[in-house]
Amino acid sequence: MDMREAIAAQTSFSLRLSSHLLSLNGSAGFNLAFSPLSLHSVLSLLTAGSSGPTHQQLLWFLGCPLASNLVALYFQISNSILVDGSAVGGPCICYAGGVWVDASVNLKNSFREVAGSVYKAEAHSVPFRALPEECRNQINNWVQEMTAGHIKDLLPSGSVTVDTRLVLGNAM
Numbered sequence: 001m002d003m004r005e006a007i008a009a010q011t012s013f014s015l016r017l018s019s020h021l022l023s024l025n026g027s028a029g030f031n032l033a034f035s036p037l038s039l040h041s042v043l044s045l046l047t048a049g050s051s052g053p054t055h056q057q058l059l060w061f062l063g064c065p066l067a068s069n070l071v072a073l074y075f076q077i078s079n080s081i082l083v084d085g086s087a088v089g090g091p092c093i094c095y096a097g098g099v100w101v102d103a104s105v106n107l108k109n110s111f112r113e114v115a116g117s118v119y120k121a122e123a124h125s126v127p128f129r130a131l132p133e134e135c136r137n138q139i140n141n142w143v144q145e146m147t148a149g150h151i152k153d154l155l156p157s158g159s160v161t162v163d164t165r166l167v168l169g170n171a172m
Helices: 003-023 036-048 052-062 067-080 109-117 132-146
Strands: 096-102 121-126 166-171
Touching: 003 036, 003 052, 003 067, 036 052, 036 067, 036 096, 036 109, 036 166, 052 067, 096 132, 109 121, 121 132, 132 166
Parallel strands: 096 121
Antiparallel strands: 096 166
């Protein structure tokens, strides 16, 4: 799969998702705003850390035969599109990603490296089981900081529990 095919797969994902969201009951007469790139990048990052049937299902859903194709696509996006172009009169697109995993789950160093270098996401090991509310506050503080205060309390009280094992997020 070359870069053109990877972009076509990402576009197809975006159109399928848009079509589905617009077809939901109760969506008529309402405006909808979402970032297909954000959703695709989070699912691609999840793919990088998955294995077995989950990995295969994510690849199928994203329309990509290999995880390495997703890595190549997001390496290109991170280093050409999601950069500060203001010094040369271009746009400044700010992007940050975060992965919060329960301390009981061992994150592989290879996942941390791909998360940081390709997806511009920082991986955090947090005690969801012991301190879910504190973890929720930590994530909300990250979101607030990454959005320059535009989004506060993204995760409402009670949304992070002792059963939470993973939270993926990004801000653009």
